[in-house]
Amino acid sequence: MRSRAMPKPSWNLDYMMWVFTRLSGLSLILLIVIGISAGLLMGARSQMDLGTLMRWTFFPNSNHVLDSEIPDLYLWANGFWQIMQILVVFFAATHGFNGLRVVIEDYSLSGFWQIFLRFLILLLWIFSIMVGIYVILGS
Amino acid sequence: MQVTLKIFRYNPEDNRKKHFDTFTVEAEPTDRILDLLERIKGTEDGTLGFRRACAHGVCGSDAIRINGVNRLACKVLVQDLKSRKVTIEPILGLPIEKDLIVDMEPFFDHYRSVMPYFVNDDPPPSKERLQSPEERERFDDTTKCILCAACSTSCPSFWVNDKYVGPAAIVNAHRFIFDSRDQAAAERLEILNEQFGVFRCHTIFNCTDACPRDIQVTQAIGEVKKAIIDRNLE
Missing domain, CATH: 3.10.20.30 (Beta-grasp domain)
Structure with a gap:
Protein backbone atom coordinates (compact mmCIF):
# COMPACT_ATOMS: atom_id res chain seq x y z
CA MET A 1 0.00 0.00 0.00
CA ARG A 2 1.84 3.10 -1.20
CA SER A 3 0.52 6.59 -1.13
CA ARG A 4 1.15 9.90 -2.83
CA ALA A 5 0.60 13.10 -0.77
CA MET A 6 -0.09 11.30 2.49
CA PRO A 7 -2.89 12.91 4.56
CA LYS A 8 -2.17 12.81 8.29
CA PRO A 9 -4.05 10.15 10.25
CA SER A 10 -6.99 11.64 12.13
CA TRP A 11 -8.18 10.58 15.56
CA ASN A 12 -11.90 11.29 15.61
CA LEU A 13 -14.40 10.26 18.29
CA ASP A 14 -15.94 7.39 16.32
CA TYR A 15 -12.56 5.86 15.59
CA MET A 16 -11.33 6.17 19.18
CA MET A 17 -14.55 4.83 20.69
CA TRP A 18 -14.60 1.89 18.27
CA VAL A 19 -11.12 0.92 19.45
CA PHE A 20 -12.06 1.61 23.10
CA THR A 21 -15.14 -0.62 22.85
CA ARG A 22 -12.97 -3.59 21.81
CA LEU A 23 -10.38 -2.92 24.50
CA SER A 24 -12.94 -2.32 27.25
CA GLY A 25 -14.79 -5.52 26.35
CA LEU A 26 -11.57 -7.50 26.67
CA SER A 27 -10.66 -5.64 29.86
CA LEU A 28 -14.00 -6.50 31.47
CA ILE A 29 -13.47 -10.17 30.67
CA LEU A 30 -9.97 -9.98 32.18
CA LEU A 31 -11.31 -8.27 35.33
CA ILE A 32 -13.98 -10.97 35.67
CA VAL A 33 -11.38 -13.72 35.30
CA ILE A 34 -9.21 -12.06 37.96
CA GLY A 35 -12.23 -11.65 40.26
CA ILE A 36 -13.37 -15.27 40.05
CA SER A 37 -9.83 -16.71 40.20
CA ALA A 38 -8.85 -14.62 43.22
CA GLY A 39 -12.19 -15.37 44.91
CA LEU A 40 -11.62 -19.11 44.55
CA LEU A 41 -8.04 -18.80 45.82
CA MET A 42 -9.23 -16.78 48.81
CA GLY A 43 -11.59 -19.53 49.94
CA ALA A 44 -14.79 -19.05 47.95
CA ARG A 45 -14.80 -22.71 46.96
CA SER A 46 -15.76 -23.89 50.43
CA GLN A 47 -16.99 -20.72 52.14
CA MET A 48 -19.68 -19.31 49.85
CA ASP A 49 -22.40 -20.41 47.43
CA LEU A 50 -22.30 -19.93 43.69
CA GLY A 51 -24.61 -16.89 43.68
CA THR A 52 -22.42 -15.03 46.16
CA LEU A 53 -19.31 -15.88 44.16
CA MET A 54 -20.95 -14.59 40.96
CA ARG A 55 -21.91 -11.30 42.60
CA TRP A 56 -18.30 -10.95 43.73
CA THR A 57 -16.97 -11.94 40.32
CA PHE A 58 -18.84 -9.28 38.40
CA PHE A 59 -18.34 -6.59 41.03
CA PRO A 60 -15.67 -7.42 43.66
CA ASN A 61 -17.16 -5.47 46.55
CA SER A 62 -16.79 -6.94 50.04
CA ASN A 63 -20.49 -6.24 50.82
CA HIS A 64 -21.28 -9.05 48.39
CA VAL A 65 -19.59 -11.66 50.60
CA LEU A 66 -20.82 -10.46 54.02
CA ASP A 67 -23.45 -13.21 54.22
CA SER A 68 -21.01 -15.99 53.37
CA GLU A 69 -18.92 -18.10 55.72
CA ILE A 70 -15.75 -16.07 55.11
CA PRO A 71 -14.22 -15.71 58.61
CA ASP A 72 -12.20 -12.57 57.95
CA LEU A 73 -12.79 -9.88 55.29
CA TYR A 74 -9.13 -8.78 55.38
CA LEU A 75 -8.37 -10.28 51.98
CA TRP A 76 -11.70 -9.21 50.45
CA ALA A 77 -11.84 -5.54 51.43
CA ASN A 78 -8.74 -3.54 50.58
CA GLY A 79 -7.40 -0.91 48.18
CA PHE A 80 -6.65 -3.42 45.44
CA TRP A 81 -10.28 -4.49 45.19
CA GLN A 82 -11.42 -0.86 45.29
CA ILE A 83 -9.24 -0.17 42.25
CA MET A 84 -10.69 -3.25 40.57
CA GLN A 85 -14.23 -2.01 41.26
CA ILE A 86 -13.44 1.44 39.89
CA LEU A 87 -12.02 -0.16 36.73
CA VAL A 88 -15.19 -2.27 36.33
CA VAL A 89 -17.37 0.83 36.75
CA PHE A 90 -15.26 2.88 34.34
CA PHE A 91 -15.06 0.27 31.58
CA ALA A 92 -18.67 -0.92 31.89
CA ALA A 93 -20.18 2.58 32.11
CA THR A 94 -18.07 3.97 29.27
CA HIS A 95 -18.68 0.91 27.10
CA GLY A 96 -22.42 1.04 27.76
CA PHE A 97 -22.94 4.78 27.37
CA ASN A 98 -20.88 4.77 24.18
CA GLY A 99 -23.16 2.02 22.87
CA LEU A 100 -26.14 4.23 23.69
CA ARG A 101 -24.45 7.14 21.88
CA VAL A 102 -23.93 5.01 18.78
CA VAL A 103 -27.57 3.87 18.76
CA ILE A 104 -28.79 7.45 19.19
CA GLU A 105 -26.51 8.78 16.46
CA ASP A 106 -27.61 6.01 14.13
CA TYR A 107 -31.24 6.90 14.64
CA SER A 108 -31.36 10.62 15.47
CA LEU A 109 -31.15 13.35 12.91
CA SER A 110 -28.07 15.51 12.83
CA GLY A 111 -28.02 19.04 14.18
CA PHE A 112 -29.57 20.15 17.46
CA TRP A 113 -30.91 16.77 18.63
CA GLN A 114 -27.67 14.97 18.03
CA ILE A 115 -25.65 17.59 19.94
CA PHE A 116 -28.24 17.68 22.73
CA LEU A 117 -28.35 13.89 23.13
CA ARG A 118 -24.56 13.62 23.01
CA PHE A 119 -24.32 16.19 25.78
CA LEU A 120 -27.00 14.38 27.81
CA ILE A 121 -25.11 11.09 27.51
CA LEU A 122 -21.86 12.82 28.52
CA LEU A 123 -23.57 14.13 31.67
CA LEU A 124 -25.10 10.72 32.49
CA TRP A 125 -21.72 9.05 31.94
CA ILE A 126 -19.90 11.45 34.28
CA PHE A 127 -22.72 11.24 36.86
CA SER A 128 -22.82 7.43 36.90
CA ILE A 129 -19.04 7.11 37.22
CA MET A 130 -18.97 9.66 40.05
CA VAL A 131 -21.78 7.87 41.90
CA GLY A 132 -20.01 4.54 41.35
CA ILE A 133 -16.71 5.79 42.74
CA TYR A 134 -18.49 7.46 45.68
CA VAL A 135 -20.22 4.20 46.58
CA ILE A 136 -17.01 2.16 46.17
CA LEU A 137 -14.90 4.47 48.33
CA GLY A 138 -17.65 4.82 50.94
CA SER A 139 -18.44 1.13 51.36
CA MET B 1 -47.42 -25.18 -10.34
CA ASP B 103 -33.59 6.11 -7.06
CA MET B 104 -30.00 4.80 -7.09
CA GLU B 105 -28.40 8.25 -7.12
CA PRO B 106 -27.79 8.50 -3.32
CA PHE B 107 -26.15 5.08 -3.52
CA PHE B 108 -23.86 6.18 -6.36
CA ASP B 109 -23.08 9.46 -4.54
CA HIS B 110 -21.64 7.39 -1.67
CA TYR B 111 -19.84 5.16 -4.16
CA ARG B 112 -18.22 8.16 -5.85
CA SER B 113 -17.19 9.66 -2.49
CA VAL B 114 -14.59 6.94 -1.82
CA MET B 115 -12.55 7.51 -5.02
CA PRO B 116 -13.44 4.16 -6.63
CA TYR B 117 -10.86 4.42 -9.39
CA PHE B 118 -7.20 3.69 -9.92
CA VAL B 119 -4.78 6.43 -8.84
CA ASN B 120 -1.10 6.39 -9.69
CA ASP B 121 0.77 9.61 -10.41
CA ASP B 122 3.93 7.90 -11.61
CA PRO B 123 4.57 7.98 -15.37
CA PRO B 124 3.11 4.84 -16.95
CA PRO B 125 5.71 2.16 -17.70
CA SER B 126 6.30 1.14 -21.30
CA LYS B 127 4.30 -2.08 -21.01
CA GLU B 128 2.20 -2.44 -17.89
CA ARG B 129 2.18 -1.95 -14.10
CA LEU B 130 3.25 -5.32 -12.81
CA GLN B 131 1.73 -7.08 -9.84
CA SER B 132 2.43 -10.49 -8.34
CA PRO B 133 -0.37 -13.10 -8.12
CA GLU B 134 -0.26 -12.72 -4.31
CA GLU B 135 -0.71 -8.95 -4.56
CA ARG B 136 -3.62 -9.46 -6.94
CA GLU B 137 -5.17 -12.04 -4.64
CA ARG B 138 -5.24 -9.49 -1.80
CA PHE B 139 -8.22 -7.65 -3.26
CA ASP B 140 -9.63 -10.31 -5.57
CA ASP B 141 -12.88 -10.76 -3.66
CA THR B 142 -13.89 -7.11 -3.83
CA THR B 143 -13.31 -6.86 -7.59
CA LYS B 144 -16.48 -8.92 -8.02
CA CYS B 145 -18.87 -6.13 -6.97
CA ILE B 146 -21.55 -5.34 -9.57
CA LEU B 147 -23.00 -2.31 -7.72
CA CYS B 148 -26.46 -3.84 -7.37
CA ALA B 149 -26.87 -2.17 -3.93
CA ALA B 150 -28.16 -5.39 -2.35
CA CYS B 151 -25.59 -5.08 0.44
CA SER B 152 -26.05 -1.41 1.28
CA THR B 153 -29.84 -1.66 1.23
CA SER B 154 -29.80 -4.66 3.58
CA CYS B 155 -27.83 -2.68 6.19
CA PRO B 156 -29.83 -1.18 9.11
CA SER B 157 -27.19 1.53 9.55
CA PHE B 158 -27.76 2.54 5.89
CA TRP B 159 -31.56 2.45 6.26
CA VAL B 160 -31.63 4.93 9.10
CA ASN B 161 -28.75 7.20 8.20
CA ASP B 162 -28.46 8.47 4.67
CA LYS B 163 -25.02 9.92 5.40
CA TYR B 164 -23.46 6.51 6.05
CA VAL B 165 -21.41 5.50 3.00
CA GLY B 166 -22.66 1.92 3.18
CA PRO B 167 -21.09 -1.49 2.52
CA ALA B 168 -20.90 -1.21 -1.27
CA ALA B 169 -18.84 1.99 -1.15
CA ILE B 170 -16.48 0.42 1.41
CA VAL B 171 -16.12 -2.72 -0.71
CA ASN B 172 -15.19 -0.61 -3.72
CA ALA B 173 -12.74 1.41 -1.65
CA HIS B 174 -11.23 -1.88 -0.41
CA ARG B 175 -10.67 -2.94 -4.01
CA PHE B 176 -8.25 -0.01 -4.50
CA ILE B 177 -6.90 0.42 -0.95
CA PHE B 178 -5.28 -3.01 -1.12
CA ASP B 179 -4.14 -2.73 -4.74
CA SER B 180 -0.32 -2.60 -4.64
CA ARG B 181 -0.24 -0.39 -7.77
CA ASP B 182 -2.55 2.29 -6.37
CA GLN B 183 -1.25 5.36 -4.52
CA ALA B 184 -4.36 6.87 -2.92
CA ALA B 185 -5.00 4.34 -0.16
CA ALA B 186 -4.30 6.87 2.60
CA GLU B 187 -6.80 9.32 1.12
CA ARG B 188 -9.50 6.67 0.93
CA LEU B 189 -8.79 5.54 4.48
CA GLU B 190 -9.18 9.12 5.69
CA ILE B 191 -12.51 9.42 3.87
CA LEU B 192 -13.70 6.21 5.51
CA ASN B 193 -12.41 7.31 8.92
CA GLU B 194 -14.92 10.15 9.10
CA GLN B 195 -18.02 10.17 11.29
CA PHE B 196 -20.23 8.42 8.73
CA GLY B 197 -17.53 6.18 7.38
CA VAL B 198 -16.53 2.66 8.15
CA PHE B 199 -17.07 2.81 11.94
CA ARG B 200 -20.85 3.13 11.40
CA CYS B 201 -20.71 -0.56 10.48
CA HIS B 202 -21.92 -2.62 13.44
CA THR B 203 -20.95 -6.01 11.99
CA ILE B 204 -24.52 -7.20 11.44
CA PHE B 205 -23.54 -9.41 8.44
CA ASN B 206 -26.74 -8.68 6.44
CA CYS B 207 -24.51 -7.37 3.65
CA THR B 208 -22.56 -10.61 3.36
CA ASP B 209 -25.78 -12.61 3.26
CA ALA B 210 -27.31 -10.32 0.64
CA CYS B 211 -24.38 -10.17 -1.80
CA PRO B 212 -25.31 -12.05 -5.00
CA ARG B 213 -21.61 -12.37 -5.86
CA ASP B 214 -20.74 -14.01 -2.52
CA ILE B 215 -18.31 -11.24 -1.61
CA GLN B 216 -17.30 -11.43 2.05
CA VAL B 217 -18.48 -7.87 2.58
CA THR B 218 -18.26 -7.75 6.37
CA GLN B 219 -14.74 -9.16 6.25
CA ALA B 220 -13.72 -6.51 3.71
CA ILE B 221 -15.15 -3.80 5.98
CA GLY B 222 -13.20 -5.31 8.89
CA GLU B 223 -9.99 -5.20 6.84
CA VAL B 224 -10.55 -1.53 6.08
CA LYS B 225 -11.12 -0.82 9.80
CA LYS B 226 -7.88 -2.64 10.59
CA ALA B 227 -6.02 -0.70 7.88
CA ILE B 228 -7.19 2.58 9.45
CA ILE B 229 -5.99 1.44 12.89
CA ASP B 230 -2.65 0.20 11.51
CA ARG B 231 -2.13 3.51 9.74
CA ASN B 232 -2.90 5.50 12.88
CA LEU B 233 -0.46 3.38 14.89
CA GLU B 234 2.40 3.75 12.40
Whole structure:
Protein backbone atom coordinates (compact mmCIF):
# COMPACT_ATOMS: atom_id res chain seq x y z
CA MET A 1 0.00 0.00 0.00
CA ARG A 2 1.84 3.10 -1.20
CA SER A 3 0.52 6.59 -1.13
CA ARG A 4 1.15 9.90 -2.83
CA ALA A 5 0.60 13.10 -0.77
CA MET A 6 -0.09 11.30 2.49
CA PRO A 7 -2.89 12.91 4.56
CA LYS A 8 -2.17 12.81 8.29
CA PRO A 9 -4.05 10.15 10.25
CA SER A 10 -6.99 11.64 12.13
CA TRP A 11 -8.18 10.58 15.56
CA ASN A 12 -11.90 11.29 15.61
CA LEU A 13 -14.40 10.26 18.29
CA ASP A 14 -15.94 7.39 16.32
CA TYR A 15 -12.56 5.86 15.59
CA MET A 16 -11.33 6.17 19.18
CA MET A 17 -14.55 4.83 20.69
CA TRP A 18 -14.60 1.89 18.27
CA VAL A 19 -11.12 0.92 19.45
CA PHE A 20 -12.06 1.61 23.10
CA THR A 21 -15.14 -0.62 22.85
CA ARG A 22 -12.97 -3.59 21.81
CA LEU A 23 -10.38 -2.92 24.50
CA SER A 24 -12.94 -2.32 27.25
CA GLY A 25 -14.79 -5.52 26.35
CA LEU A 26 -11.57 -7.50 26.67
CA SER A 27 -10.66 -5.64 29.86
CA LEU A 28 -14.00 -6.50 31.47
CA ILE A 29 -13.47 -10.17 30.67
CA LEU A 30 -9.97 -9.98 32.18
CA LEU A 31 -11.31 -8.27 35.33
CA ILE A 32 -13.98 -10.97 35.67
CA VAL A 33 -11.38 -13.72 35.30
CA ILE A 34 -9.21 -12.06 37.96
CA GLY A 35 -12.23 -11.65 40.26
CA ILE A 36 -13.37 -15.27 40.05
CA SER A 37 -9.83 -16.71 40.20
CA ALA A 38 -8.85 -14.62 43.22
CA GLY A 39 -12.19 -15.37 44.91
CA LEU A 40 -11.62 -19.11 44.55
CA LEU A 41 -8.04 -18.80 45.82
CA MET A 42 -9.23 -16.78 48.81
CA GLY A 43 -11.59 -19.53 49.94
CA ALA A 44 -14.79 -19.05 47.95
CA ARG A 45 -14.80 -22.71 46.96
CA SER A 46 -15.76 -23.89 50.43
CA GLN A 47 -16.99 -20.72 52.14
CA MET A 48 -19.68 -19.31 49.85
CA ASP A 49 -22.40 -20.41 47.43
CA LEU A 50 -22.30 -19.93 43.69
CA GLY A 51 -24.61 -16.89 43.68
CA THR A 52 -22.42 -15.03 46.16
CA LEU A 53 -19.31 -15.88 44.16
CA MET A 54 -20.95 -14.59 40.96
CA ARG A 55 -21.91 -11.30 42.60
CA TRP A 56 -18.30 -10.95 43.73
CA THR A 57 -16.97 -11.94 40.32
CA PHE A 58 -18.84 -9.28 38.40
CA PHE A 59 -18.34 -6.59 41.03
CA PRO A 60 -15.67 -7.42 43.66
CA ASN A 61 -17.16 -5.47 46.55
CA SER A 62 -16.79 -6.94 50.04
CA ASN A 63 -20.49 -6.24 50.82
CA HIS A 64 -21.28 -9.05 48.39
CA VAL A 65 -19.59 -11.66 50.60
CA LEU A 66 -20.82 -10.46 54.02
CA ASP A 67 -23.45 -13.21 54.22
CA SER A 68 -21.01 -15.99 53.37
CA GLU A 69 -18.92 -18.10 55.72
CA ILE A 70 -15.75 -16.07 55.11
CA PRO A 71 -14.22 -15.71 58.61
CA ASP A 72 -12.20 -12.57 57.95
CA LEU A 73 -12.79 -9.88 55.29
CA TYR A 74 -9.13 -8.78 55.38
CA LEU A 75 -8.37 -10.28 51.98
CA TRP A 76 -11.70 -9.21 50.45
CA ALA A 77 -11.84 -5.54 51.43
CA ASN A 78 -8.74 -3.54 50.58
CA GLY A 79 -7.40 -0.91 48.18
CA PHE A 80 -6.65 -3.42 45.44
CA TRP A 81 -10.28 -4.49 45.19
CA GLN A 82 -11.42 -0.86 45.29
CA ILE A 83 -9.24 -0.17 42.25
CA MET A 84 -10.69 -3.25 40.57
CA GLN A 85 -14.23 -2.01 41.26
CA ILE A 86 -13.44 1.44 39.89
CA LEU A 87 -12.02 -0.16 36.73
CA VAL A 88 -15.19 -2.27 36.33
CA VAL A 89 -17.37 0.83 36.75
CA PHE A 90 -15.26 2.88 34.34
CA PHE A 91 -15.06 0.27 31.58
CA ALA A 92 -18.67 -0.92 31.89
CA ALA A 93 -20.18 2.58 32.11
CA THR A 94 -18.07 3.97 29.27
CA HIS A 95 -18.68 0.91 27.10
CA GLY A 96 -22.42 1.04 27.76
CA PHE A 97 -22.94 4.78 27.37
CA ASN A 98 -20.88 4.77 24.18
CA GLY A 99 -23.16 2.02 22.87
CA LEU A 100 -26.14 4.23 23.69
CA ARG A 101 -24.45 7.14 21.88
CA VAL A 102 -23.93 5.01 18.78
CA VAL A 103 -27.57 3.87 18.76
CA ILE A 104 -28.79 7.45 19.19
CA GLU A 105 -26.51 8.78 16.46
CA ASP A 106 -27.61 6.01 14.13
CA TYR A 107 -31.24 6.90 14.64
CA SER A 108 -31.36 10.62 15.47
CA LEU A 109 -31.15 13.35 12.91
CA SER A 110 -28.07 15.51 12.83
CA GLY A 111 -28.02 19.04 14.18
CA PHE A 112 -29.57 20.15 17.46
CA TRP A 113 -30.91 16.77 18.63
CA GLN A 114 -27.67 14.97 18.03
CA ILE A 115 -25.65 17.59 19.94
CA PHE A 116 -28.24 17.68 22.73
CA LEU A 117 -28.35 13.89 23.13
CA ARG A 118 -24.56 13.62 23.01
CA PHE A 119 -24.32 16.19 25.78
CA LEU A 120 -27.00 14.38 27.81
CA ILE A 121 -25.11 11.09 27.51
CA LEU A 122 -21.86 12.82 28.52
CA LEU A 123 -23.57 14.13 31.67
CA LEU A 124 -25.10 10.72 32.49
CA TRP A 125 -21.72 9.05 31.94
CA ILE A 126 -19.90 11.45 34.28
CA PHE A 127 -22.72 11.24 36.86
CA SER A 128 -22.82 7.43 36.90
CA ILE A 129 -19.04 7.11 37.22
CA MET A 130 -18.97 9.66 40.05
CA VAL A 131 -21.78 7.87 41.90
CA GLY A 132 -20.01 4.54 41.35
CA ILE A 133 -16.71 5.79 42.74
CA TYR A 134 -18.49 7.46 45.68
CA VAL A 135 -20.22 4.20 46.58
CA ILE A 136 -17.01 2.16 46.17
CA LEU A 137 -14.90 4.47 48.33
CA GLY A 138 -17.65 4.82 50.94
CA SER A 139 -18.44 1.13 51.36
CA MET B 1 -47.42 -25.18 -10.34
CA GLN B 2 -49.08 -21.94 -9.32
CA VAL B 3 -47.18 -19.21 -7.54
CA THR B 4 -48.79 -16.24 -5.83
CA LEU B 5 -46.80 -13.02 -5.89
CA LYS B 6 -47.64 -10.16 -3.57
CA ILE B 7 -45.96 -7.17 -5.18
CA PHE B 8 -45.36 -3.71 -3.74
CA ARG B 9 -46.96 -1.00 -5.85
CA TYR B 10 -46.47 2.75 -5.92
CA ASN B 11 -47.06 5.23 -8.67
CA PRO B 12 -46.31 8.87 -7.83
CA GLU B 13 -48.62 9.98 -10.67
CA ASP B 14 -51.83 8.51 -9.27
CA ASN B 15 -53.59 9.14 -5.98
CA ARG B 16 -53.40 5.62 -4.56
CA LYS B 17 -51.25 5.07 -1.51
CA LYS B 18 -48.42 2.57 -1.44
CA HIS B 19 -49.99 -0.88 -1.44
CA PHE B 20 -49.54 -4.49 -2.51
CA ASP B 21 -51.15 -6.19 -5.53
CA THR B 22 -51.46 -9.96 -5.67
CA PHE B 23 -50.98 -11.99 -8.85
CA THR B 24 -51.17 -15.75 -9.34
CA VAL B 25 -49.15 -17.15 -12.24
CA GLU B 26 -48.24 -20.54 -13.66
CA ALA B 27 -44.57 -21.32 -13.11
CA GLU B 28 -42.01 -24.05 -13.54
CA PRO B 29 -39.71 -24.86 -10.59
CA THR B 30 -36.77 -23.63 -12.67
CA ASP B 31 -38.36 -20.28 -13.50
CA ARG B 32 -36.64 -17.26 -12.04
CA ILE B 33 -38.50 -14.57 -10.11
CA LEU B 34 -37.58 -12.23 -12.94
CA ASP B 35 -39.41 -14.55 -15.37
CA LEU B 36 -42.54 -14.31 -13.23
CA LEU B 37 -42.32 -10.51 -13.06
CA GLU B 38 -41.99 -10.35 -16.84
CA ARG B 39 -44.94 -12.75 -17.23
CA ILE B 40 -47.08 -10.47 -15.04
CA LYS B 41 -45.95 -7.36 -16.88
CA GLY B 42 -46.53 -9.00 -20.27
CA THR B 43 -49.89 -10.65 -19.62
CA GLU B 44 -51.57 -9.17 -16.54
CA ASP B 45 -50.43 -5.65 -15.72
CA GLY B 46 -48.27 -3.71 -18.14
CA THR B 47 -47.88 -0.85 -15.68
CA LEU B 48 -45.70 -2.89 -13.30
CA GLY B 49 -42.33 -1.18 -12.97
CA PHE B 50 -39.03 -2.98 -12.30
CA ARG B 51 -35.46 -2.79 -13.55
CA ARG B 52 -33.69 -5.50 -15.49
CA ALA B 53 -30.93 -5.60 -18.07
CA CYS B 54 -28.71 -8.65 -18.55
CA ALA B 55 -30.95 -11.06 -16.60
CA HIS B 56 -27.92 -13.23 -15.82
CA GLY B 57 -26.64 -11.89 -12.49
CA VAL B 58 -23.97 -9.65 -13.99
CA CYS B 59 -25.42 -6.17 -14.40
CA GLY B 60 -26.95 -5.84 -10.92
CA SER B 61 -30.06 -3.99 -12.13
CA ASP B 62 -32.74 -6.18 -10.60
CA ALA B 63 -31.94 -6.21 -6.89
CA ILE B 64 -35.23 -6.48 -4.98
CA ARG B 65 -36.50 -7.82 -1.66
CA ILE B 66 -37.84 -11.33 -2.06
CA ASN B 67 -39.64 -12.60 1.04
CA GLY B 68 -37.83 -9.99 3.12
CA VAL B 69 -34.28 -10.56 1.92
CA ASN B 70 -32.32 -8.76 -0.78
CA ARG B 71 -31.70 -10.85 -3.86
CA LEU B 72 -31.29 -10.45 -7.62
CA ALA B 73 -34.60 -11.37 -9.29
CA CYS B 74 -32.66 -13.11 -12.06
CA LYS B 75 -30.79 -15.43 -9.68
CA VAL B 76 -33.62 -16.75 -7.50
CA LEU B 77 -35.52 -19.76 -8.83
CA VAL B 78 -39.04 -20.68 -7.78
CA GLN B 79 -37.68 -23.99 -6.43
CA ASP B 80 -35.29 -22.05 -4.15
CA LEU B 81 -38.22 -20.61 -2.21
CA LYS B 82 -39.77 -22.40 0.73
CA SER B 83 -43.27 -21.16 -0.05
CA ARG B 84 -45.40 -20.77 -3.19
CA LYS B 85 -46.38 -17.35 -1.83
CA VAL B 86 -43.76 -14.74 -2.60
CA THR B 87 -43.61 -11.15 -1.36
CA ILE B 88 -41.75 -8.78 -3.66
CA GLU B 89 -40.69 -5.32 -2.50
CA PRO B 90 -38.19 -2.65 -3.60
CA ILE B 91 -34.85 -2.56 -1.78
CA LEU B 92 -34.94 -0.44 1.39
CA GLY B 93 -33.15 2.78 2.24
CA LEU B 94 -33.42 4.46 -1.16
CA PRO B 95 -36.30 6.67 -2.41
CA ILE B 96 -38.91 4.70 -4.36
CA GLU B 97 -39.56 6.06 -7.85
CA LYS B 98 -42.19 3.57 -9.01
CA ASP B 99 -43.20 0.07 -7.88
CA LEU B 100 -39.90 -1.86 -7.55
CA ILE B 101 -37.73 0.91 -9.00
CA VAL B 102 -35.67 2.99 -6.57
CA ASP B 103 -33.59 6.11 -7.06
CA MET B 104 -30.00 4.80 -7.09
CA GLU B 105 -28.40 8.25 -7.12
CA PRO B 106 -27.79 8.50 -3.32
CA PHE B 107 -26.15 5.08 -3.52
CA PHE B 108 -23.86 6.18 -6.36
CA ASP B 109 -23.08 9.46 -4.54
CA HIS B 110 -21.64 7.39 -1.67
CA TYR B 111 -19.84 5.16 -4.16
CA ARG B 112 -18.22 8.16 -5.85
CA SER B 113 -17.19 9.66 -2.49
CA VAL B 114 -14.59 6.94 -1.82
CA MET B 115 -12.55 7.51 -5.02
CA PRO B 116 -13.44 4.16 -6.63
CA TYR B 117 -10.86 4.42 -9.39
CA PHE B 118 -7.20 3.69 -9.92
CA VAL B 119 -4.78 6.43 -8.84
CA ASN B 120 -1.10 6.39 -9.69
CA ASP B 121 0.77 9.61 -10.41
CA ASP B 122 3.93 7.90 -11.61
CA PRO B 123 4.57 7.98 -15.37
CA PRO B 124 3.11 4.84 -16.95
CA PRO B 125 5.71 2.16 -17.70
CA SER B 126 6.30 1.14 -21.30
CA LYS B 127 4.30 -2.08 -21.01
CA GLU B 128 2.20 -2.44 -17.89
CA ARG B 129 2.18 -1.95 -14.10
CA LEU B 130 3.25 -5.32 -12.81
CA GLN B 131 1.73 -7.08 -9.84
CA SER B 132 2.43 -10.49 -8.34
CA PRO B 133 -0.37 -13.10 -8.12
CA GLU B 134 -0.26 -12.72 -4.31
CA GLU B 135 -0.71 -8.95 -4.56
CA ARG B 136 -3.62 -9.46 -6.94
CA GLU B 137 -5.17 -12.04 -4.64
CA ARG B 138 -5.24 -9.49 -1.80
CA PHE B 139 -8.22 -7.65 -3.26
CA ASP B 140 -9.63 -10.31 -5.57
CA ASP B 141 -12.88 -10.76 -3.66
CA THR B 142 -13.89 -7.11 -3.83
CA THR B 143 -13.31 -6.86 -7.59
CA LYS B 144 -16.48 -8.92 -8.02
CA CYS B 145 -18.87 -6.13 -6.97
CA ILE B 146 -21.55 -5.34 -9.57
CA LEU B 147 -23.00 -2.31 -7.72
CA CYS B 148 -26.46 -3.84 -7.37
CA ALA B 149 -26.87 -2.17 -3.93
CA ALA B 150 -28.16 -5.39 -2.35
CA CYS B 151 -25.59 -5.08 0.44
CA SER B 152 -26.05 -1.41 1.28
CA THR B 153 -29.84 -1.66 1.23
CA SER B 154 -29.80 -4.66 3.58
CA CYS B 155 -27.83 -2.68 6.19
CA PRO B 156 -29.83 -1.18 9.11
CA SER B 157 -27.19 1.53 9.55
CA PHE B 158 -27.76 2.54 5.89
CA TRP B 159 -31.56 2.45 6.26
CA VAL B 160 -31.63 4.93 9.10
CA ASN B 161 -28.75 7.20 8.20
CA ASP B 162 -28.46 8.47 4.67
CA LYS B 163 -25.02 9.92 5.40
CA TYR B 164 -23.46 6.51 6.05
CA VAL B 165 -21.41 5.50 3.00
CA GLY B 166 -22.66 1.92 3.18
CA PRO B 167 -21.09 -1.49 2.52
CA ALA B 168 -20.90 -1.21 -1.27
CA ALA B 169 -18.84 1.99 -1.15
CA ILE B 170 -16.48 0.42 1.41
CA VAL B 171 -16.12 -2.72 -0.71
CA ASN B 172 -15.19 -0.61 -3.72
CA ALA B 173 -12.74 1.41 -1.65
CA HIS B 174 -11.23 -1.88 -0.41
CA ARG B 175 -10.67 -2.94 -4.01
CA PHE B 176 -8.25 -0.01 -4.50
CA ILE B 177 -6.90 0.42 -0.95
CA PHE B 178 -5.28 -3.01 -1.12
CA ASP B 179 -4.14 -2.73 -4.74
CA SER B 180 -0.32 -2.60 -4.64
CA ARG B 181 -0.24 -0.39 -7.77
CA ASP B 182 -2.55 2.29 -6.37
CA GLN B 183 -1.25 5.36 -4.52
CA ALA B 184 -4.36 6.87 -2.92
CA ALA B 185 -5.00 4.34 -0.16
CA ALA B 186 -4.30 6.87 2.60
CA GLU B 187 -6.80 9.32 1.12
CA ARG B 188 -9.50 6.67 0.93
CA LEU B 189 -8.79 5.54 4.48
CA GLU B 190 -9.18 9.12 5.69
CA ILE B 191 -12.51 9.42 3.87
CA LEU B 192 -13.70 6.21 5.51
CA ASN B 193 -12.41 7.31 8.92
CA GLU B 194 -14.92 10.15 9.10
CA GLN B 195 -18.02 10.17 11.29
CA PHE B 196 -20.23 8.42 8.73
CA GLY B 197 -17.53 6.18 7.38
CA VAL B 198 -16.53 2.66 8.15
CA PHE B 199 -17.07 2.81 11.94
CA ARG B 200 -20.85 3.13 11.40
CA CYS B 201 -20.71 -0.56 10.48
CA HIS B 202 -21.92 -2.62 13.44
CA THR B 203 -20.95 -6.01 11.99
CA ILE B 204 -24.52 -7.20 11.44
CA PHE B 205 -23.54 -9.41 8.44
CA ASN B 206 -26.74 -8.68 6.44
CA CYS B 207 -24.51 -7.37 3.65
CA THR B 208 -22.56 -10.61 3.36
CA ASP B 209 -25.78 -12.61 3.26
CA ALA B 210 -27.31 -10.32 0.64
CA CYS B 211 -24.38 -10.17 -1.80
CA PRO B 212 -25.31 -12.05 -5.00
CA ARG B 213 -21.61 -12.37 -5.86
CA ASP B 214 -20.74 -14.01 -2.52
CA ILE B 215 -18.31 -11.24 -1.61
CA GLN B 216 -17.30 -11.43 2.05
CA VAL B 217 -18.48 -7.87 2.58
CA THR B 218 -18.26 -7.75 6.37
CA GLN B 219 -14.74 -9.16 6.25
CA ALA B 220 -13.72 -6.51 3.71
CA ILE B 221 -15.15 -3.80 5.98
CA GLY B 222 -13.20 -5.31 8.89
CA GLU B 223 -9.99 -5.20 6.84
CA VAL B 224 -10.55 -1.53 6.08
CA LYS B 225 -11.12 -0.82 9.80
CA LYS B 226 -7.88 -2.64 10.59
CA ALA B 227 -6.02 -0.70 7.88
CA ILE B 228 -7.19 2.58 9.45
CA ILE B 229 -5.99 1.44 12.89
CA ASP B 230 -2.65 0.20 11.51
CA ARG B 231 -2.13 3.51 9.74
CA ASN B 232 -2.90 5.50 12.88
CA LEU B 233 -0.46 3.38 14.89
CA GLU B 234 2.40 3.75 12.40
